[in-house]
Amino acid sequence: MLELSDVHRYLRWKKRFPTVWCPGCGIGSIMGAIIRAVMDLNISKDDVALVSGIGCSSRMPVYVDFNTLHTTHGRAIPFATGIKLVRPDMKVIVVSGDGDALAIGGNHFIHAARRNIGITMILINNSIYGMTGGQVAPTTPLGAFAHTMPYGNIDPDFNPVELAMAAGATFVARSTVYSIVQTTNYIKKALQHQGFSLVEIISQCPVLFGRLNKMPDPKQLLKWQKDNSIPLAKAKNMSPEELEGKIITGIFREEDKMEYTQRYAELVKRVQSELED
Amino acid sequence: MALNRISSDGHPLMFVQGNEACVQGALHAGCRFFAGYPITPSTEIAEGMARELPKLGGTFIQMEDEIASIAAIIGASAAGARSMTATSGPGISLMLENIGFAYMIQMPIVVVNVQRGGPSTGLPTKLSQSDTMQARWGTHGDFTSIALAASTVQEVYDMTIRAFEVAEHFSTPVFLLLDELIGHMREKVVLNKHDNQAVVKHAFPEIPPEWYLPYTESLDLVSHPAPFGKGYRYNMTGLVHDRAGFPTSIPAEITERLETLRNKILKHKREIWQLREYYTEDAKYVIIAYGSAARAARGAVESLRLKKTKAGLIDLKSIWPFPDEPIKEILDRCNIKSVIVAENNMGQLIHPVREMLGGSVKIASVNRYDGHPLEPQEIINVVKEEIYA
Known part of the structure; x- marks a missing residue:
């Protein structure tokens, strides 16, 4: 008889497995981190809505036993905004890839951050378009190879952490799949945070990004994450040249500001009390 | 908004624009969520909703574009709120992908199109009926759409309520096709002709969550996915899916899904027809x-x-x-x-x-x-x- 782990209780493991993810992919580890964070915080599965767009990471709704909504490319955040406004009591999680969140969905990303609506965004950054077969993403490093950048990428990449902070997000963190315990802790903090929270997780795509960039073994990519990660406290004392190509990890912002649905509830209260007068 | 009087049989009277009548109809039908983006000649609907919804404890949000607006009302509907957006041709063009998503997941929403001239930016302040076919064939794929219309301001009020009834009944998006003239014209409207129970929210599932399948059709072929956060955890996806809501590539299940989306409307078209x-x-x-x-x-x-x-x-x-x-x-x-x-x-x-x-x-x-x-x-x-x- 199969011994079930605690994580199994949060998975639709009876029917929906194996996953669509390739061997060595980082998304499964991140799914485990999300589940452990929800489990550690004792959040009821009924109270979690997990919303995604299109892409490899956006296939997660199929596997997790929450209220799950698999929407259109780039649009998970506005769908999640509708859910959160109607059910401010629910934990609304958006799982998004780098292309989904920063290219086609970039506008929604900055506006959700600006409103500071209580959505937790898990941005799984593997530097490439995986589902469509390895095309350049807004996060592909300069010079890296992709099927639509066969001569090396000439498009400068986005820094999602700085983008979110500039747009007004009140919880912003970055971690890696290699540091999965740290990742889980950041997701826990993000889920407890009132307001828009972003956790960017550097993930590995050995089959496409790795193969096109001379790191086809997942172990190589995980080692690359390990060797290039610099904690924020240490990075503060380093020059931009020294930080070139590094992954700065840590909590970049944790700020207490009024969350959007609370702000809206106050507006309703004010309008209704004026009506009574 | 308007000079309010009472009709001889006790109903409130208003002298309003078609767009304002649309707001009144939506509120009467129980619409409590509106997300939109300004666009002529529909903007008065968003402005009216922004003014009225907070008074009723409902939610108004101006989103960053029309794509976000339609996504937000579909999300709100999935969470159990009766939801609407209003726009004009260019806005509908942006919304169409997500309208197709709502057909696929069978989510009731009302989309008001106050038509103006096109193509492209066209004639923002002038009337047109050139989105008639867009309301039928707009989004990609095989599907069957529902579109209602109105030719007086009273009918804008009545047909807005009707649009919510039909959307709820068939659990699908419903277009209300107005135009610049109807939207901006002022006429007398008699409110509350319908009783408050006009739009009936579909019954909550009666079976326990562990047996629940969101897309198990009743005899009338219509599925009504349970609102999120009520103990019925399931999956909704824009991919062709099985009765449990999970993606499928089994030919028989694909055929069943696509035929159901069509037949749930065509089998009951007599209930929709009105002239x-x-x-x-x-x-x-x-x-x-x-x-x-x-x-x-x-x-x-x-x-x-x-x-x-x-x-x-x-x-x-x-x-x-x-x-x-x-x-x-x-x-x-x-x-x-x-x-x-x-x-x-x-x-x-x-x-x-x-x-x-x-x-x-x-x-x-x-x-x-x-x-x-x-x-x-x-x-x-x-x-x-x-x-x-």
Whole structure:
């Protein structure tokens, strides 16, 4: 008889497995981190809505036993905004890839951050378009190879952490799949945070990004994450040249500001009390 | 907003724009979530919702674009709120991908299109009916859409309520096709003609969550996915899915899903069809029109009747699915010589009319697409041509 782990209780493991993810992919580890964070915080599965767009990471709704909504490319955040406004009591999680969140969905990303609506965004950054077969993403490093950048990428990449902070997000963190315990802790903090929270997780795509960039073994990519990660406290004392190509990890912002649905509830209260007068 | 009076039988009266009547109808139907983006000539609907929804504890949000607006109302509907957005042609063009998503996950929403001239930015402040076919075929893939219409401000109020009823009943998006003239014109509206229970929220699932399948159709083929956060955890996806809501590539399940999306509407199209007849009993010349074109046609019919010409009008209140059977019943009843299709476009509604009649009756058309409403005289002229043809 199969011994079930605690994580199994949060998975639709009876029917929906194996996953669509390739061997060595980082998304499964991140799914485990999300589940452990929800489990550690004792959040009821009924109270979690997990919303995604299109892409490899956006296939997660199929596997997790929450209220799950698999929407259109780039649009998970506005769908999640509708859910959160109607059910401010629910934990609304958006799982998004780098292309989904920063290219086609970039506008929604900055506006959700600006409103500071209580959505937790898990941005799984593997530097490439995986589902469509390895095309350049807004996060592909300069010079890296992709099927639509066969001569090396000439498009400068986005820094999602700085983008979110500039747009007004009140919880912003970055971690890696290699540091999965740290990742889980950041997701826990993000889920407890009132307001828009972003956790960017550097993930590995050995089959496409790795193969096109001379790191086809997942172990190589995980080692690359390990060797290039610099904690924020240490990075503060380093020059931009020294930080070139590094992954700065840590909590970049944790700020207490009024969350959007609370702000809206106050507006309703004010309008209704004026009506009574 | 307007001078409020009470009618002789106790109903509140308003003298308002079509767009304001739409707001009143939506609120009366129980709409408590609106997300939108400003666009002429629909903006008064968003402004009215921004003013009124907080008073009722409902939610208004101006999103960053139309794509986000339609996504937000679908999300709100998934969380259990009756939801609507309003826009015009360019906005609908942006919304179409997510409208297709709502067809696929079977989520009730109301989408109001206050039509203006196109293509592209077109004629922002002028009327048009050139999105008639867009409401039928707009998003990609095979699907069946529902679109309702109105030609008076009272009907805007009534048909907005009706749009929510139909959306809820069939658990699908419903278009309400207005146009700049109807949206901005002021007329008297009698409110609360319908009782407050007019729109009935579909019953919550009765079976326990562990047995729940969101897309197990009842005999009427319609699924009503349970609201999120009520203990029924399941998956919704824009991918073709099985009864549990999970992606499928099994041919029999694909066929079942796609046929259900079509048949749940076509099997019950008689419940959706709605039209209004004027002087059709003995008509030889029947005009088919909707919205502002139907107003001009009504003027034309009244003038022609004064001169003893047997003209009649079918003013469509439901456009899609096209009400071919009731129109044919009317035409079979009267002594028909010609059908005249009057439209503020280059000819869109005429296509289902041709398909319906299949050459059995002569069809003429009156089209105007310069941003101005049709004049009754333009229609009269075409009817006269038919008389002397």
